[in-house]
Structure formats: structure tokens, C-alpha cells
Amino acid sequence: MGRTASIIGLCVICAICALAAQAGRDTSPAPVAELLQNAAVKAALAAAKESEPQTIADQIRFCEIPAPEFKEEVRGAELKRVFQSLGLQNVRVDKVGNVLGDYPGASPRPHFVIAAHLDTVFPEATDVRVKREGAVLRGPGIGDDCRGLAVLVAIVREMKKANVQTPGSITFVANVGEEGLGDLRGVKQLFNETLKDQIDRFVSIDGTGIHVTNVAVGSHRYRVTFKGPGGHSFGAFGLANPIGAMGRAIAKIGEMQVPKQPKTTFNVGRVGGGTSVNSIPFEGWMEVDMRSSDPAALAAVDANFQKAVDAAVVEENQRWGHTNMVAAVKELVGDRPAGSTPESSAIVRTGLAAATVLGFNANVGEGSTDSNLPMSLKIPAITIGGGGRGTDAHALTESFDTTDAWKGTQYALLLTVALAQR
Numbered sequence: 001m002g003r004t005a006s007i008i009g010l011c012v013i014c015a016i017c018a019l020a021a022q023a024g025r026d027t028s029p030a031p032v033a034e035l036l037q038n039a040a041v042k043a044a045l046a047a048a049k050e051s052e053p054q055t056i057a058d059q060i061r062f063c064e065i066p067a068p069e070f071k072e073e074v075r076g077a078e079l080k081r082v083f084q085s086l087g088l089q090n091v092r093v094d095k096v097g098n099v100l101g102d103y104p105g106a107s108p109r110p111h112f113v114i115a116a117h118l119d120t121v122f123p124e125a126t127d128v129r130v131k132r133e134g135a136v137l138r139g140p141g142i143g144d145d146c147r148g149l150a151v152l153v154a155i156v157r158e159m160k161k162a163n164v165q166t167p168g169s170i171t172f173v174a175n176v177g178e179e180g181l182g183d184l185r186g187v188k189q190l191f192n193e194t195l196k197d198q199i200d201r202f203v204s205i206d207g208t209g210i211h212v213t214n215v216a217v218g219s220h221r222y223r224v225t226f227k228g229p230g231g232h233s234f235g236a237f238g239l240a241n242p243i244g245a246m247g248r249a250i251a252k253i254g255e256m257q258v259p260k261q262p263k264t265t266f267n268v269g270r271v272g273g274g275t276s277v278n279s280i281p282f283e284g285w286m287e288v289d290m291r292s293s294d295p296a297a298l299a300a301v302d303a304n305f306q307k308a309v310d311a312a313v314v315e316e317n318q319r320w321g322h323t324n325m326v327a328a329v330k331e332l333v334g335d336r337p338a339g340s341t342p343e344s345s346a347i348v349r350t351g352l353a354a355a356t357v358l359g360f361n362a363n364v365g366e367g368s369t370d371s372n373l374p375m376s377l378k379i380p381a382i383t384i385g386g387g388g389r390g391t392d393a394h395a396l397t398e399s400f401d402t403t404d405a406w407k408g409t410q411y412a413l414l415l416t417v418a419l420a421q422r
């Protein structure tokens, strides 16, 4: 019986190997423990810890350059200057504002791309000065994602100084458009045009702590505008009402059923419209957000939402004996694809192994980051934190505790070298 079991076991393993070979994917992690024995890598890792004060100084400097969504140029120009001064090759800014610099290896492939995002959620004129209280830095954007940018730069600095050589090539990217209505436009440009078909592996350093995000929560966001002729609330009584239709739609959305696993959600987050209490409004609007890590579940909740809006409009018109008096326009204002990189994949296993050999603990988890896009394209991708401890991301009170933050720098550096192996 034991033998039968082992034969079956072997067959299963063979089948998995065959499938993996067929898919052209190797699921074994990079040899991170061996890399630790490499003199140049060792030197770079030691220097990453030693030069953490420089990394933190960079983090503060980047953070104090405002970079609201769609206005990342000034911070981008600073990253471009730093990439050039550190000796990256072919430093360039693409059409949407992503800043790229190459670290060529022995051959162009595998081509590993590591990125951190330039943009913040804070509008222009936000006070972005950073205050320091002991080990804690306070400032909007200090963790998300100035920490990522500073770690990105530290990797380049220490790999260059120690002359770390890699078989594959690396491109470092400071990208635009990760947050909110930026809608991943930086990575969309990167994967669809700037480096189309040239990226074999991707890591985004986003935020703080040490973790591996391998599940991408996708989202669809809509702004729905309900329109009608509008009129006097008394004199024109009997017209179909755009806000009436919206109310019906919200009630229907509230009754939608969604799976618990994977967690799938919906929310009507903002509403507005109307001009006065004694007018039938000519317009009402709402903003709706739906999320799931399962593309099919996201598509299903989206379809139900569309049906809810359409049915609500019909009912409102029917109630008042009209057809087409009120209409709704649904505008997709956010589209982050869902996806995941399997826990058994080489990139996730390498991500976890790199933490283990350094004596740190990394957990896998889910999130909504720049890696959503490559995950949806089935390109191996993960998002990691830049170390330290962050609180209140996306709030004016955001803070970053620098205690042992060097661990994040070391981790990202080792992972970078590991993912530029064959």
C-alpha cells in the first residue's frame, strides 16, 4: 500500500512537473541562501544596514516634494536625478511620467522590474513637511510610498557600490498613478507599452513592514449620473425624478448577494444632486465601489449592479407613466484588475525564502497595488513592504517608525538580486 501510495505520489509530482514545464514555469525558488555567501552581495547587505540613515534622509526628502495624483513630475525629476547620479543606465521618463533606469546583467533576460510609486493621495497645497519625534517620522506620504522610493534608491546605491553582478537584468522604476483615480496608469503604460513583453518578473515596494502580497483585490468604480427634465415640485408634479431612480437603485444594490469567499464587496460611497427642496431635480449622482480578488466574482457583482441601475430607471419612469424621461449614465472611473500569483510560484517562494534566510518573518496576504496589473496578465508579480512600521496611510497623520527599518532595505535588496537570477 505504501508502495502504491508512493507511485501515485510520484505520478502526481511528475504530472505537476510536466504541467509546470509545459507552462514554461519553474516553481523552485531562487537559491537565496547561496547568494548570501557571495562576497559582493554580503557587502551590499551590510552596507544597506549601515547606510540606513541615508535611506531615511532620502525618504524625508522625497516626501517633502509634493506629488498629488497626476502631478508627479517634480518628484519624478528628483528620482531621475538620483538614478543618474547613482550610475543607472538609460535613465528615461516615459510618456506618462514613469522614471526608469537600467542595471544590466550578463544577459537581457530574465528581466526583473522593481518599482515604487511616486504619487500620493494628498491634494496640492497639503503641508508635506516631515516632523521627526525620536524614531518616528510624521508626514503625509512618509510610508506610502516614500519608504518604497527610498528603499528602491538604496538598492541601486548599495548594489552599485558593491559591484553586484547578476545573470539577468534589472530595471528600477519610480512610477506614476498608483493611487485612487490614478487607476494604475503608470503600470498600465509600463506593461502595455514602455516595456511591453519585456518583463519576466515584477515587484512593487509599496508601504511598510515586511510582507509578500500575492493576491490582487480588483475593483470596479463607477460614477452614475441620473438625468431628467426637472421642474417645480408642485407645478410640475408627476415628472419622473432622477433622485427617485437613484434611491430605487441604491435599495436594489443594497440587496445584492455576494460570495463570502473570496471576499467580494460593494459600496455606494458618495451621492449628490438636486438644486433645492422645492424642485424636482434634473440630476442626481452616486459613486459606487466593488471589489474582489476573483475576476469572475467581480464581473458578477458588476453585472448585478448594472442590472440594478437599469431596472431602477425603468421602475421610476413607469411609476409616473413615462418612458425614458429619466435616464442613467454609468461611467467607469476605476478599473483595477483582480488576480493572484500562486503561493507555489517561484516568485512567492523566493519572496518568503529571502525573508527566512535573513532571519525575518514575512506573511503572504492580499492587497490592491500596482501588482494587480501584472497578476491579471499572469506575469509573476508580488508587492512587498519597505520595512519599518507605518500607521495612518492615506491620512494627514501618517507616520513611519524607523526602528529596525534597515531590515526592509536588506530584504528588498536580497530579493532584487535573487530575482535577477536565472
Ligand SMILES: [Zn+2]
Residues within 6 Å of the ligand: 117, 144, 145, 178, 206, 207
Ligand atoms: Zn501605496
